[in-house]
Structure formats: structure tokens, C-alpha cells
Amino acid sequence: MAQKAIREADGKRMIARLLKEYTNKKYTVDEKFVTVGPQTDLKRLPAIYKWLMKEKLVVKPDQLIKRRGKSKLLLLNVDWKEAEKWIKQHMNKPVTVGTVTGTLDHFIVEPFVPHNENDEYYLAILSQREGDQILFHRQGGINVGDIDAKAVRMSIPIGTYPSASDIEKKLLSNVPKERRELIAGFIEGMFKFYADLNYTYLEINPFVVSNNRVFPLDLAAKLDDTAEFISGKKWGGIKFPSPFGRTLSKEEAYIEDLDSKTGASLKLTVINPEGRVWTMVAGGGASVIYADTITDLGFMNEMANYGEYSGDPNEEFTYLYARTILDLMTRKKNPKGKFLLIGGGIANFTDVANTFKGIVRALKEYKEKLRENKVKIYVRRGGPNYKEGLRVMRELGEQLGVPIEVYGPETHMTKIVTMALKGGK
Numbered sequence: 001m002a003q004k005a006i007r008e009a010d011g012k013r014m015i016a017r018l019l020k021e022y023t024n025k026k027y028t029v030d031e032k033f034v035t036v037g038p039q040t041d042l043k044r045l046p047a048i049y050k051w052l053m054k055e056k057l058v059v060k061p062d063q064l065i066k067r068r069g070k071s072k073l074l075l076l077n078v079d080w081k082e083a084e085k086w087i088k089q090h091m092n093k094p095v096t097v098g099t100v101t102g103t104l105d106h107f108i109v110e111p112f113v114p115h116n117e118n119d120e121y122y123l124a125i126l127s128q129r130e131g132d133q134i135l136f137h138r139q140g141g142i143n144v145g146d147i148d149a150k151a152v153r154m155s156i157p158i159g160t161y162p163s164a165s166d167i168e169k170k171l172l173s174n175v176p177k178e179r180r181e182l183i184a185g186f187i188e189g190m191f192k193f194y195a196d197l198n199y200t201y202l203e204i205n206p207f208v209v210s211n212n213r214v215f216p217l218d219l220a221a222k223l224d225d226t227a228e229f230i231s232g233k234k235w236g237g238i239k240f241p242s243p244f245g246r247t248l249s250k251e252e253a254y255i256e257d258l259d260s261k262t263g264a265s266l267k268l269t270v271i272n273p274e275g276r277v278w279t280m281v282a283g284g285g286a287s288v289i290y291a292d293t294i295t296d297l298g299f300m301n302e303m304a305n306y307g308e309y310s311g312d313p314n315e316e317f318t319y320l321y322a323r324t325i326l327d328l329m330t331r332k333k334n335p336k337g338k339f340l341l342i343g344g345g346i347a348n349f350t351d352v353a354n355t356f357k358g359i360v361r362a363l364k365e366y367k368e369k370l371r372e373n374k375v376k377i378y379v380r381r382g383g384p385n386y387k388e389g390l391r392v393m394r395e396l397g398e399q400l401g402v403p404i405e406v407y408g409p410e411t412h413m414t415k416i417v418t419m420a421l422k423g424g425k
Helices: 008-022 042-048 080-090 164-171 177-196 225-235 250-260 284-296 315-329 352-365 367-372 386-400 415-422
Strands: 003-006 034-036 057-061 075-078 094-097 100-103 107-111 120-128 131-137 152-157 199-210 213-216 219-224 265-270 277-282 305-310 338-344 375-380 404-407
Touching (some): 003 008, 008 107, 008 219, 008 225, 034 042, 042 080, 057 080, 075 080, 080 107, 120 177, 131 164, 131 177, 152 164, 164 177, 177 199, 219 225, 250 265, 265 284, 265 315, 277 315, 284 305, 284 338, 284 415, 305 315, 315 338, 338 415, 352 386, 367 375, 367 386, 375 415
Parallel strands (some): 338 375, 375 404
Antiparallel strands (some): 003 219, 034 107, 057 075, 057 107, 120 131, 120 199, 199 213, 265 305
């Protein structure tokens, strides 16, 4: 599972479009959310969204920033003229939140919902190994405090859905009786929404009860991006933003562009371009395991990249992906040498030998630089046609004059990490 955070506006638009579908139309959220980016013409927005001139508004950055209220990045109960002025003052300006500094370039504008603190509640739904968990707290908002210690919890086994009556009994004992049925039904619908759309994390803090309606005021959410083929249409063609304060490098942007052009998955994050340990891992789950193993062995500071190729990319895409990593890897020498771990689990349908063709092309192209950088390569793979793929890799090492050790499914997936970094066998 690859969890990726989404913008608040995208999550709220999904709720506005789909919550009624999961609640038999008993709960509705108005689709009044405007995204403002660097290229947005602010002067044109009131003509497109006429409610901007009629209602009091809320404005805040929409860039995966936590605790915006405490960072004074929240404008409340203003008219459009004030909102426009505030956005202009903050657009493309650097700001530090905690220890992270980034540039503000995306905002969400929505109606202001008058309420008092007693109307605010906390809700979160998150994925765990055994199933999902619902967290609820009678008080929400920016002063909610240590929610792990305060929240009431309800565990939901995999493949099951909680009923409103169970939710009311297990989570809402501290809620005024006249509101329990309304809130329980809302949580029931939100869980169905969460599960059906393949969310992995969904936090609404706060949601507000006013005039017998529920309003989600602040939202943070993550999706399982490997489920895009199932839920992508309902997501609405959203894009996953980078974490606040992080700008994609040229190479990361290039791989992201490649990824958008194939039905396979190509991901790359450069952690430390001068690191000695580089990976080229098949599969999102395997990439997590390899990264964890490198860290467990004490080489976190030497881990150069994180990413994956999966979904049976063709030879050309695999070649371009591998070439990008090799180019980054061989730019600066290290007297101790470097390691390239080409690993993965046992493939279900990917032809290992065919996938290796693209990697082989890239390795041949960079043979001189691989020698100059004293690169040692460790390969572990299993799956359809894996023996042929490993044979090609083994012979390639002899041709290139680059040490390549090759292992099949008889060797534990991450054993090559220990072999490379600790000299273990």
C-alpha cells in the first residue's frame, strides 16, 4: 500500500459529490470549495463562483500543512475583497511551519460556518494491519491536544462496516443525546466513503453540527495510490502534491512525468544524492521493506533514494527509469565505493527477464562510470522467467567488469542488503 496525501479541497469535493451516495441522501455537503493556485486569475473567480460575493469566507493554504491556525495561516469570517487581499499578500511567499520552510502557492476558499466551540467534534479513520480504526472525540478544533490519549476508539475488522447504532453505542456516550443519531449516521457514511474510495487516512478536525446538519471544516487525508485503477474515476483525476517545503528535483519531476505516461508505476524520491546505497526495487511494498532494512542496519544516512518500478513497465520505460538512477548515482565519486540493490519479491505476472532488458541497457550505457565509482551490484528476484533474467544479469557482470552478485527466490528478499552493507552471507 502506497499512502499519498491529497489536498484538502480535493478531499472535500469528493465528500460533496459522493457522501449522499453512501448515506441514502440523508447527508449533503455543498460543493463550495475554490482552489487558488499561482496561475489563478483572482479577478475572474467571483463571476464563476457567485457565492464568493454573497457569503463570509474562510481562506487557508492547501499544501499539506499541519496546524495552520496556530501558525496564523488561517483567515476567518471575511468578505471576498479581504480574502483576495490576503491571498495576494501570501502567494509565492516563504513561510516556516515548525522546522520546515516552504513557499505558499495553493489556497482553499470556502464559506465560513458560524458556530461555537461546543459544536466542534473530532473524527479520524485510519488503516491498520488488522483492519481500520475510528477515532472520535467530543471536542475538536485547534486546541484538541493529544488526540491519541483523548479519543474514543472503535476497531473495524477487514471487510466489515460499522452500523450507526454500534457507532452511537461505542463512540458517542459523551455527545448530547439529541445529536447522537445525526453524528452516528454521518460517521457511518464517512466510513463507507473512506473504505469504498480506498482512503488510508481521513481526519476531519473539526466537523461542526449546526441547524441539524454536519459541516466538515478542516480535512487531512491520504489515499492508497495503488488503488487508482479501482477508484480513480471517483477520485476525480486529482494530483498528489509534494509535501510542504519539498520541491521536486529535475530527475524526480522527470520520473513523475514518465509515470503519468504509463499504466505501470514509476516512483523516485532522492533522499541523499551523495549516499552510497542506491536501490532499484520492483514493487511498492518491497521498496518499503528494503528502505526499512537499510535503516535497521544503521545505513539510513547513506540511503540515497527511495522508489519503485512495478506494474510490468515495458523495456523502454524501465530503461529510462534505470538510466535516471544510474546517472544520479555516478555523478560524484566516493572513495569507499557504492552499492546498487536491484531487488524485489516474487512477481505474480511480470516477466522478470523482459523487465531486466531495460535495466541491462542502462547498465551497459553506464559501464565506465560504474567502474569509476566502484559500484557493486546485488540482484535478487523471483517470478515468471526469473532464471533467464538472473542468467543475463550474471553474464552482464562479466562483460562489464562490474561485480554483480545474483540471487533467486531461495534467498530472502532483503538478504542482499546485509550482504552488501555488512558483508554477510
